[in-house]
Amino acid sequence: MLLKYWPEQTNLKFMNLRLIGAMVSALMIAASVFFLGTRGLNFGVDFAGGTVMELEQTDTITVEAVRAAMPLSAEVNSAVGTDARSIVVVKFGEADPAALGEAFQALPPAEQAERATGATNELVVRVLKEALGISDDQFLRNDSVGPKVSSELFRDGITALVVALVLMLAYIWFRFEWQFSVGAVAALAHDVIITLGVFSLLQMEFNLTTIAALLTIIGYSMNDTVVVFDRVREEKRKYKKMPDRQVIDLALNSTLSRTLLTSGTTLLALLAIFFLGGPVLRGMSFALIWGILIGTYSSIFIASSIVLALGMDLNKKPVEDVQGFQGAP
Template identity: 40%
Template structure:
């Protein structure tokens, strides 16, 4: 039985030569990200700015999220975050921190009780002040930094130095481009966003390792093949796997964006952008970097070399 091949076995795209376009684009995008970060900044959510959290349970056991959101927005305290959680009938509301100190935060709770006490039972009321939100920023930043350091250490031991450096460049590139999405769209940055970034780091690592494993295998097999041709070969031989993985992931995330509701819309959008960025990075950023590194350093030259038949391609993995 013939296996399904989304990408034909004889595909020979000249991937590496596109670095003439991908590198200037990524460099310009990265400079834009730095400029926006220093001038505009991230649009921090209640988790990081502080605010009031109210958890309620519907007395009837059913919630109308659209109605709750409309009523909460009409209280005059800015746009509220409303979402279901836990069991049926449970709903949470988050209001941004209000100017005026503790009295202003208590006013938020009082107005919310007036608006919802007839149909909902208040289960939890909590105010997150600037100090607590600052601690969350520090903890979230530390978590991302530690995760990145862990990934970099793994890459350093997983590959030889040139391959490790290429993988590190790709991972950092993916993080910068993803943060750029937050800066350009001003999508709210909260604890869920931290989870999305960490997930993207893992996806980026997976994409890079697959391509670089094939690159390392081909370096052992074809010791006199020009590096640019060998890198093109490594990308093309994993292209079918990359296409299947990226397409299925994108389709799943599109379903979440369209049908998942506002509670996970931000996470889904970031993940969708992250998957596209990681796929682009593995092919057009990380792999071409190896052109400028001595990937054949320390490899024995006397070992027998396999010959690649004309027009043939290694078996895709």
């Protein structure tokens, strides 16, 4: 019903605001680099190594009781699981070798480094069972990642992001022109850097699901940018003598309703996941929500502005008229 209130034609001068958009983006990128350099990312167990346990919360298994029983420093919090049950979430790294027993200390250093995570996990499980009487069924989750595996996961995640950017560059270059590929990839890099900066600022957990969210953001933003670029090319070939600035504004206005409707409906679903999906999905859903907002912004003010700055030279390619269905005589 709200569609009838949307104007059939808009005439917003987006490119008149491109310098303001460039300054806003430059400030956000500078702030993101600053936060990444000073605060860093709050790596989850996937990348930092360690263990995450989830325990069924009962009258005896509480945050205070678990925190008091832990044999090493740990982060203990309450949360709501995906099945709406109250749980206790425990996160910890490797214990001091002295706490793992003489047999562990007698191992060679290389073997100690390899077994430390597993030995710490066994120690914590044993202590919690003895102190709180926890059964195996009450350990809802018990995931451990060693330092070697975590470093490999981080490297593979970053590699996936870089490969995605390179493939997008090649695709847009093949699909359009090199000016469009530069604008698209610059917008994608802009989205990823600022999203990482937000995660650094808020110190939200950065793990494999966040990498998956970043890859999704790249795909979503690229889809939005391709729609705009395709309309830009269409309008440029239709109005060959129209200035590039007016062509891009015309294309952006003609795709604006589609962009807002697609982003809006997607945001409604993601907001539901963010508020109702529990802590496990909160980081990923937040990354997607922010990514859609910043991706929509970059498609309009970053990708299109770069194409305008580099210029379009589409008229050198002849446009063939394809005869369609003419109807009955």
